[in-house]
Amino acid sequence: MYVKSKKIQDINFLASAKYQNFTYQADDTGVEANANGRKIIPAGTVYKKDGKAVGLTFHDIDVTEGPQPVAVMVEGWVVEDRLPVAISEEDKANMPNIKYREV
Numbered sequence: 001m002y003v004k005s006k007k008i009q010d011i012n013f014l015a016s017a018k019y020q021n022f023t024y025q026a027d028d029t030g031v032e033a034n035a036n037g038r039k040i041i042p043a044g045t046v047y048k049k050d051g052k053a054v055g056l057t058f059h060d061i062d063v064t065e066g067p068q069p070v071a072v073m074v075e076g077w078v079v080e081d082r083l084p085v086a087i088s089e090e091d092k093a094n095m096p097n098i099k100y101r102e103v
Contacts, residue, residue, distance in 0.1 A: 013056075013078050015077035015078055025067050026069070027067050028064070038064045040061070042057070044078070045083075057073075076097075076098060077098075078100060
């Protein structure tokens with residue numbers, strides 16, 4: 001029997017157990033394929049609707065096969081240093097219910 005294993009690294013960016021998520025549709029436009037040929041949007045990525053930041057993706061989302069539903073955190077506390085990409089000041093201003101904490 002052949003078994004292929006891979007290491008999965010899931011970084012927790014939450015700073016509190018209290019948060020609010022809503023479901024949105026993640027688009028595959030502009031998402032680059034990884035080494036395995038999959039288009040993955042990492043958890044903690046800024047989700048934008050009509051060009052305006054709405055919140056942070058709550059989990060990794062695979063959009064290789066096209067748009068997929070995704071949980072978007074719109075309220076809560078996060079550890080900013082653990083996010084996959086730094087958030088611009090403009091995006092932070094558009095997400096006033098997301099607070100940032102240092103560890």
